[in-house]
Amino acid sequence: MSLLVAGGRVVTPVDGGPVRDLGLLDVLIDGNRIVAVGEVGGARAAAAGSCETIDATGCFVLPAALDLHVHLSAQASNGGEPNGFVDDFAMGTAAAAAGGVGTVGQMSFAEDGWTLSGALNRDAAAAQRDARVDVLLIPGLVTPTAEDVAAIPALARAGHPALKVVDPSFGGDPSLIEAAIAAAGRAGMIALVHCENAALIDAAGRRLIASGRGGLEHFAQSRPVETEVSSVRWAVEVCRRTGTPMVLVHVSSAQALAVAASARADGVPVFVETRPMYLHLTDEVFSRPQPGRFTGMPAVRSARDVAALWQGIADGTVHTVASDHAPWRLADKTDSGLTVASARMGVADLQTWVGMLFSEGVLGGRFGIETFVEVTSTNAARLYGLAPAKGSVSVGADADLMILDPLRHSVIDGAAQYSAAGYSVYDGMTVRGGVRACVVRGALAWSDTGVLAAPGHGQLVGRTSETGALGRAVARGESGWSGLAPT
Numbered sequence: 001m002s003l004l005v006a007g008g009r010v011v012t013p014v015d016g017g018p019v020r021d022l023g024l025l026d027v028l029i030d031g032n033r034i035v036a037v038g039e040v041g042g043a044r045a046a047a048a049g050s051c052e053t054i055d056a057t058g059c060f061v062l063p064a065a066l067d068l069h070v071h072l073s074a075q076a077s078n079g080g081e082p083n084g085f086v087d088d089f090a091m092g093t094a095a096a097a098a099g100g101v102g103t104v105g106q107m108s109f110a111e112d113g114w115t116l117s118g119a120l121n122r123d124a125a126a127a128q129r130d131a132r133v134d135v136l137l138i139p140g141l142v143t144p145t146a147e148d149v150a151a152i153p154a155l156a157r158a159g160h161p162a163l164k165v166v167d168p169s170f171g172g173d174p175s176l177i178e179a180a181i182a183a184a185g186r187a188g189m190i191a192l193v194h195c196e197n198a199a200l201i202d203a204a205g206r207r208l209i210a211s212g213r214g215g216l217e218h219f220a221q222s223r224p225v226e227t228e229v230s231s232v233r234w235a236v237e238v239c240r241r242t243g244t245p246m247v248l249v250h251v252s253s254a255q256a257l258a259v260a261a262s263a264r265a266d267g268v269p270v271f272v273e274t275r276p277m278y279l280h281l282t283d284e285v286f287s288r289p290q291p292g293r294f295t296g297m298p299a300v301r302s303a304r305d306v307a308a309l310w311q312g313i314a315d316g317t318v319h320t321v322a323s324d325h326a327p328w329r330l331a332d333k334t335d336s337g338l339t340v341a342s343a344r345m346g347v348a349d350l351q352t353w354v355g356m357l358f359s360e361g362v363l364g365g366r367f368g369i370e371t372f373v374e375v376t377s378t379n380a381a382r383l384y385g386l387a388p389a390k391g392s393v394s395v396g397a398d399a400d401l402m403i404l405d406p407l408r409h410s411v412i413d414g415a416a417q418y419s420a421a422g423y424s425v426y427d428g429m430t431v432r433g434g435v436r437a438c439v440v441r442g443a444l445a446w447s448d449t450g451v452l453a454a455p456g457h458g459q460l461v462g463r464t465s466e467t468g469a470l471g472r473a474v475a476r477g478e479s480g481w482s483g484l485a486p487t
């Protein structure tokens with residue numbers, strides 16, 4: 001027996017059903033797996049004093065979060081990329097572990113001269129060498145070719161449960177993008193779709209620059225809500241036509257959510273991911289000094305949009321939250337030469353989002369701990385075909401746990417975090433509750449006592465497993481809660 005997590009309050013899905021608060025229990029781990037979840041003292045007796053113990057008294061013991069939307073760099077360890085994302089897999093997964101995240105989903109794109117298989121091999125090698133938590137590789141296509149579409153069944157056979165695509169306005173052929181989505185569905189994958197209309201954004205940016213308002217304080221006007229909503233309408237129609245289960249990534253606005261939710265209510269298998277920045281910030285940030293700190297795709301929105309997204313999590317129309325961790329150094333984000341058309345997109349959020357969601361969501365009274373577990377782990381595990389190994393605290397599951405202390409208190413300081421970004425968009429904000437430890441594959445990946453797993457502790461997931469059941473399980477049926485099929 002290797003590890004006992006004793007006396008915490010366990011919240012987990014039970015037997016493939018809804019997430020439930022099971023009360024105070026012991027969790028016993030042997031090797032990589034959970035081998036017993038039982039009454040306090042019982043599992044301890046079974047362990048016969050032979051294993052290391054984490055005292056989780058006063059804490060929640062939850063499935064480690066799945067953050068299936070991150071952008072880490074395979075090359076950052078070689079001195080960093082001056083104009084790119086600055087966290088390599090070692091830094092990014094240190095931030096993940098400290099933030100309660102046990103699995104990250106890396107977007108591996110065929111762009112910047114890389115073929116898709118080249119990008120996947122590059123990221124697989126970096127993950128195997130450097131990752132401290134588990135990594136799922138997600139192949140991504142911006143301008144797919146017919147050969148890319150033909151290769152999609154092989155991606156599914158290799159164990160990739162999801163394919164990322166972007167709106168055709170970013171330069172792809174619309175018919176090939178739809179063909180890629182259809183092929184992914186036939187192969188049992190889900191499609192992840194970036195919904196923004198780049199042509200409308202370009203036009204808005206040109207108008208702003210021509211009228212002398214090209215500075216980053218005008219960033220929100222350069223990407224108005226319609227640029228997201230029109231793309232979501234396109235994606236929903238493709239989802240309806242192809243029947244491929246689809247996750248709309250980083251949904252940012254009330255209107256976009258409403259379009260997705262009404263299609264979902266209509267039986268279209270479209271699911272919604274949102275991004276923490278859209279829950280904690282409004283477009284007021286662009287009137288602060290250094291508006292470039294906050295630029296991302298889409299832009300942060302109004303207070304009304306923020307309220308709608310919180311409500312969406314509470315009512316089950318938002319299914320997952322993911323960081324879209326895309327870290328830049330502050331100096332690169334706030335370069336004075338940048339305009340709305342050349343802004344550097346993305347922020348560091350891997351270490352902060354889970355704690356902030358607990359603070360503002362659960363302790364803020366917006367939803368219960370069960371919903372928190374659904375949107376941080378269980379729903380993603382089910383949608384991406386990683387359940388029941390991931391997303392639950394149950395016998396046979398991977399021993400990936402988040403130990404969360406609701407009484408903890410901290411003030412965010414990005415300069416003290418693992419990301420090389422060196423700042424956080426939430427600097428100075430107070431967080432109630434916090435991660436005390438993150439267990440990945442039966443061993444501490446991070447704890448507040450100073451433990452940090454070595455690079456290489458994490459493993460690639462999905463990639464080598466049998467995936468025939470993955471997307472099909474998603475499409476198979478409804479369980480009546482959150483619209484997600486148990487596996």
Ligand SMILES: [Zn+2]
Nearest residue numbers: 069071107324
């Ligand atoms: Zn992204």
